[in-house]
Amino acid sequence: MQTRRFQRFIGSISQFLSIFRYCGRAIALVWTTNRRLTIGLALFTLVGGLVPAVVAYVGKLIVDAVVLASQTRLESDRMAAIGYLGFEAVMVAIQSGSKQGLVLSQSLLRVLLGQKVNELILGKALTLNLAHFEDSEFYDKMTRARREASTRPLSLVGRTFGLVQDSLTLITYGGLLIQFSAWAVVMLMIAAVPAFVAETRFAGEAFRLFRWRTPETREQNYLEWLIGNESPAMEIRLYQLGGMLLDRYRAIFHRLYAEDRDLTIRRGLWSYGLGLVSSAAFYGAYVWIVWETIAGQISLGELTMYLVVFRQGQSAFASILSSIGGMYEDSLYLSNLYEFLGQEIPRSLGSATRGSLPGDGLRFEHVTFYYPEADKPALKDVSFHLQPGEKLAIVGENGSGKTTLIKLLTRLYTPTEGRILLDGLDLQAWDLEALQRRIGVIFQNFMKYQFSVGENIGVGDVLNLDDRDRWQVASDKGNAISFIKDLPESFDTRLGRWFKTGRELSGGQWQRIALSRAFMRSSADLLVLDEPTSAMDAESEVQIFDRFREMTPDQMAILISHRFSTVRMADRILVMSAGTVLEQGSHEQLIELGGRYAHLFAIQAAGYQ
Numbered sequence: 001m002q003t004r005r006f007q008r009f010i011g012s013i014s015q016f017l018s019i020f021r022y023c024g025r026a027i028a029l030v031w032t033t034n035r036r037l038t039i040g041l042a043l044f045t046l047v048g049g050l051v052p053a054v055v056a057y058v059g060k061l062i063v064d065a066v067v068l069a070s071q072t073r074l075e076s077d078r079m080a081a082i083g084y085l086g087f088e089a090v091m092v093a094i095q096s097g098s099k100q101g102l103v104l105s106q107s108l109l110r111v112l113l114g115q116k117v118n119e120l121i122l123g124k125a126l127t128l129n130l131a132h133f134e135d136s137e138f139y140d141k142m143t144r145a146r147r148e149a150s151t152r153p154l155s156l157v158g159r160t161f162g163l164v165q166d167s168l169t170l171i172t173y174g175g176l177l178i179q180f181s182a183w184a185v186v187m188l189m190i191a192a193v194p195a196f197v198a199e200t201r202f203a204g205e206a207f208r209l210f211r212w213r214t215p216e217t218r219e220q221n222y223l224e225w226l227i228g229n230e231s232p233a234m235e236i237r238l239y240q241l242g243g244m245l246l247d248r249y250r251a252i253f254h255r256l257y258a259e260d261r262d263l264t265i266r267r268g269l270w271s272y273g274l275g276l277v278s279s280a281a282f283y284g285a286y287v288w289i290v291w292e293t294i295a296g297q298i299s300l301g302e303l304t305m306y307l308v309v310f311r312q313g314q315s316a317f318a319s320i321l322s323s324i325g326g327m328y329e330d331s332l333y334l335s336n337l338y339e340f341l342g343q344e345i346p347r348s349l350g351s352a353t354r355g356s357l358p359g360d361g362l363r364f365e366h367v368t369f370y371y372p373e374a375d376k377p378a379l380k381d382v383s384f385h386l387q388p389g390e391k392l393a394i395v396g397e398n399g400s401g402k403t404t405l406i407k408l409l410t411r412l413y414t415p416t417e418g419r420i421l422l423d424g425l426d427l428q429a430w431d432l433e434a435l436q437r438r439i440g441v442i443f444q445n446f447m448k449y450q451f452s453v454g455e456n457i458g459v460g461d462v463l464n465l466d467d468r469d470r471w472q473v474a475s476d477k478g479n480a481i482s483f484i485k486d487l488p489e490s491f492d493t494r495l496g497r498w499f500k501t502g503r504e505l506s507g508g509q510w511q512r513i514a515l516s517r518a519f520m521r522s523s524a525d526l527l528v529l530d531e532p533t534s535a536m537d538a539e540s541e542v543q544i545f546d547r548f549r550e551m552t553p554d555q556m557a558i559l560i561s562h563r564f565s566t567v568r569m570a571d572r573i574l575v576m577s578a579g580t581v582l583e584q585g586s587h588e589q590l591i592e593l594g595g596r597y598a599h600l601f602a603i604q605a606a607g608y609q
């Protein structure tokens with residue numbers, strides 16, 4: 001029993017100490033953000049911590065001098081009292097100056113630090129691979145890290161310094177009090193321990209509670225996004241989902257609130273109870289001092305000084321307690337931030353910028369792939385060879401693995417088994433940027449940037465983002481030029497609704513912009529189009545592919561489509577089913593084979609008759 005209690009005690013002490021680890025890191029972070037401001041912050045803290053004791057002591061000197069002067073009526077004693085008063089005024093001025101300085105350096109640091117932490121987070125986010133974004137736990141970390149980036153680190157530093165300041169004040173007050181009695185100091189210290197321990201425990205509990213509930217908080221954020229944003233707005237209105245979403249939002253709030261309320265009430269009651277114990281000790285010592293003053297053992301000036309020491313000592317003590325509570329929450333944030341920033345990103349070691357067999361094209365060799373945590377493979381033993389200039393179409397039912405194949409090919413994921421080779425070299429051995437420059441991809445859920453039309457196309461080749469001639473050529477290939485010309489500012493028209501002048505496009509028009517984006521990568525020798533024309537009318541689609549073939553005789557292309565009118569134009573067709581390649585060959589060969597492709601083709605052809 002005894003040992004368990006002791007272990008618990010040690011546990012809470014070590015938990016308490018753990019927050020200081022993050023204080024150190026927070027201070028280091030602030031230091032690297034701006035050294036001068038950090039030094040300013042430290043100096044103002046120091047001054048703020050030491051001056052109160054000086055003021056209290058000068059208060060004693062003033063009262064004693066006044067008492068003395070009123071008895072002796074000497075000019076010199078009167079001047080001494082006035083001199084002390086002047087000194088106190090100077091000290092008070094210094095004190096308020098240091099307070100202002102503290103506020104000033106904190107405000108400046110807050111802005112700088114917020115920017116720095118956000119840059120760190122965004123910089124890290126750019127190095128992540130796709131799998132991280134799909135990992136909900138990891139996503140939680142990032143959301144949490146971003147949410148309070150601008151306030152938490154500085155708040156922790158502020159509280160750490162505040163703690164140092166208050167502790168300095170208390171220590172110097174203790175120094176003054178010790179002249180009265182060392183026992184009084186010991187008594188006050190012991191009386192403070194229970195409140196201190198309770199605060200540490202509750203703060204720890206709040207810390208854990210906060211951490212557990214991230215998924216709920218994230219769901220709340222998601223619901224807020226659904227209710228308050230443009231893209232879901234249409235569907236939410238038409239399906240009358242508003243009430244249901246708001247109910248869910250409310251339900252989460254009430255659940256969290258119930259937990260919060262319990263903790264807050266318990267914390268409040270205990271703090272009050274244990275605070276009373278400390279106050280009783282304070283007043284015990286106080287009575288003792290009054291007693292001694294009445295007995296003439298200490299002067300009126302000393303009484304005044306102790307009065308200040310007790311009043312302000314109590315408030316410094318209360319502020320230490322609340323600092324500890326806050327520091328837990330802040331270090332929770334920092335622990336999460338550093339966990340996020342410290343996440344290991346498996347860097348590929350690849351550095352090759354050209355293959356060992358230039359002109360060999362693309363090869364899939366027995367590629368199998370499982371998504372993280374999945375128990376069934378999304379691709380199973382897929383093999384094919386695509387030669388330069390060859391156009392490949394992939395067909396297959398929903399979920400058969402077509403998009404997954406593209407994700408592997410673009411190295412957004414790594415095969416679980418087997419290899420993918422470009423120009424005779426495993427994709428893993430390629431330098432990622434060199435590899436990505438050779439591939440132009442448009443996914444079915446391509447990005448609609450709220451930029452100008454030209455930039456929406458230009459992002460396809462960031463090195464030539466603003467090259468108007470290239471926009472022109474690419475949009476010609478993507479069959480977008482005709483409607484771009486009709487837009488009010490042609491290529492300079494802003495798209496989307498986020499900004500005032502933005503124009504919205506139709507689904508098919510957006511797809512043409514996306515296609516043009518892929519064509520921007522004129523240096524790419526592999527173009528991948530994942531259902532790029534599903535929103536286009538059949539005639540446009542055929543036109544686009546005719547032109548596509550004409551304009552890209554040397555480029556390899558992979559096209560995913562459910563439209564057989566387009567698919568049949570490919571040199572070779574891969575028929576996928578449940579992650580495997582079921583059939584492959586040209587349209588004629590597959591029709592002759594009379595298998596799945598022939599069957600699907602017949603169904604679609606019948607639909608058009």
Ligand SMILES: Nc1ncnc2c1ncn2[C@@H]1O[C@H](COP(=O)(O)OP(=O)(O)OP(=O)(O)O)[C@@H](O)[C@H]1O
Binds near residue numbers: 374
């Ligand atoms: N990020 C993911 N994590 C886990 N499983 C996934 C993920 N993306 C896809 N899958 C699964 O992998 C399988 C193949 O999906 P994929 O997106 O490649 O299909 P698809 O052939 O492109 O389908 P569609 O024609 O509907 O676009 C599906 O069973 C799907 O549920």
